[in-house]
Amino acid sequence: MGLRYQPLGTCVKLSRASTKLIRGENGLLQSHAIDQPGFDHDALGRRRGILIEGPATNQLRYSNDFTNALWEKNAGVTITSSLIAAPDGSMGATQLDLPGGADGLYQNVGDLDVGETYSFAIWMRSVSGVADITLGGINGPSSHAVLVDENWKRVWISEAASGSTRYPKISTAISGLPASILIWNAQLELGVAPTSDIISGGIPATRAGDEVTLDPGDWFAQGAGTFVFDLETASGWQGIWRILQLYSTSLNADHLDLGYDSAADQLRISLRRDGVPIITQSLYGSLTPGARHRIALGWDDDVVAVGLNGVVLKSPDGFAIPRNFSKIVLGAYDGVDKHLNGHLRNLAYWPERLSDARLSALCTE
16 A cells, blocks of 8 residues: 555654754744754644755854844944744844934845855844835845834845845835834845754854655555655745655666756656666746645656646656665755755655546646
């Protein structure tokens, strides 16, 4: 019998060389230990799935200590402690009072690659009512408007690093109006969208990547099968990220790979047998960032089929599937690169290649 929506916690194996800070069932940010699966939740405590992320570094220093001298303030800007609980439930939030206009709180940052895209994220809420806040400073004196209310929200921007001064900054340059807000943990990292929170001290802090695998035991049938993935994609992506890899000794040997190329906006499959490429095929894409998708992958001798949004595309026939897959990797390239940076909400498996009609039904949103 196949695993049909088997809870991931019973069969998933995760390796991660650092802790991870994500939301728990109580809706608050909680630290997950080394090698502990990162089951993420929303603010109401509803499970979003396992969050599979690559390694990342918070380039800011003292990211949650806005009283530190590295956080500079323009005249008229004040910071004080707050008695309102922070996103992690602690009393570690900071109140930031902005006089209105370009004056704000910022940190000068070096060691960025000019022209590369970085994201700047920070938890924020208003003291009361609604506040129109401006974020900017990665690309010179840039400005982006964000609106916050009395609920904690992680707001963010992304842009290319300039060749001159970089100073991620919080102000009200666009509205010009005074504002009082609460802030918690600022993060500047390489990439088009922020990953989970990394709290830094005197030096930039790094979080290790997630390696998520399933051991192909007696439940896994060699030669034919179907996986159906319930995914929540990242809030932004760039390049190629991976959904599934089945392989033998290495990716240069026998493998079946399913990934997504964001530049081409296409799903891609790759199949090798005896180390020789058999199929490298782009299919179709239009996966919306930050959205939920069901993707079906079925295979047997002569065909690899992928279903998305009720449509099933198949490879040319005329080959034999390898029967020596010994490793199943989810959401990363061999567990070390091209991470999903999104949520695997659920996973179903059948020890046979389901019909096209069944694949179509299973991948319909």
